[in-house]
Amino acid sequence: MSEKIYFNTSTKFSFKRSLVNLTTRLHHTVAPKHATKVARKLLLTPVRSTPKNSEPKGLIKGEVTSRDGVLKTYQLGTGPTWVLTHGWSGTASQFYPLMEHIAKQGYTALAYDHPAHGESEGVYGHIPAFVHGLEAILDSADDVAGLIGHSMGTASALECRHRKLEDVPMLLIAPVLDYVDNLFGSVARSGYSIRLFEAVVSEVEEQYRYPIHTVNPYQKLSVRSSSTIIVHDEKDKFTKFSVSQRAASEMENVTLVATQNQGHGRVMTCPQVMESFDKLIG
Template structure:
């Protein structure tokens, strides 16, 4: 929090005098994830996991039989694979294998920086090496990455998105507000993001991209989520053909990962959801 307070004060002055510098510094701060130690309730899942690697250096944790269909999972910003701990046993009991990625710049995957586009590329790179990929699950930025990756060729049979953003621009606007980016610096900031990632933020809008999706989706969002407001889940579910929407209350952004009702509903969906009927 001290870093963000310092950045707010820096941007209040520099954003007017040198908007380019303000934009570049804000981009660097945004894309440097911090590492957080696992919680006590994650310890058992971590102890039971097998560490696996992918061709381009990505690291992941794996549970279950190697020949079983795979549920691929991706955590959110500054998150961990073991945050999906409550999902593991229900999926293993249903005959699935769970592979949960360390996103780029997180855990044992390479890099000191990360962003939503790198999260998306991680999903696509891992999926190429998983011949029996059946379903995907994402939380927060991991959910947003799934939404974007589906437009780039990711093709699971089912998807579960937990507390995910519906558009990248809205996430970046929220950050820009939080760090007090001044008007000219804010414009430069979006240009800097586009140059750095190779994708303009306006291109990553699941509300528009998902209109042509044929992947059955369960979208879960809590009404009290202060990090990714509830409207994101509502808008995404409204645009996605045939999507199921589970609205929760009182779980916020994080307890959505441990709530028995959410875990049960999501696990059942990942195993049993029927494919969408294609309209000729």
């Protein structure tokens, strides 16, 4: 169900949306604890997507233990490591074509399924789980040369304070740099009670000691000194191209590569992504 909420871009009047708003507000008023429990399951449970691409020859599967359970890893190639982190309701398999390209350039591509995604353990997905999962992957990785992220994976990468990311280049694909606005905007468009959603957020904040008001990928990107290339489709319906455009104009070390007709998902395997990776290692 969360897929329909977070990937709903319609702003037109909807009777169904109005009904959702009415029923969720009423539920929260009458039975707040039960409503929060139901909302947590509904809003924080990603879709377990099936693999998007065929496994490349030589792919090595592994496991890394994180705070939220065992994470499945997928490694290809030899040499310095580029870590790949996918987005909400995604899987590492979305990166297979890019991983093959990385391996051919003499690097190790290390992707993984986030908590509650793909073949990894975990029940709920949210930014603290994404960040802690990435930290566990980085702890296990040697000679990290750079990071590639897609969508929500870019937000968690920029939020991550791991020392292995301090001075490495990044390739951000369809990034969600305005994470908090994007998140609350998606929930608001669904009609779901914002007060109820805030109650869920509050529980996660307390559990992980991770205040949502501190989440600001745009600001974190602005203070990075290493090179970053953003590849973003001009008509992306789910993350704002205009925000990436502003970042490139305001930040000296950020370059924007605009694509057309690649959408939010297909852009992950477009030629501009491969070319941008080559530029970062060049």
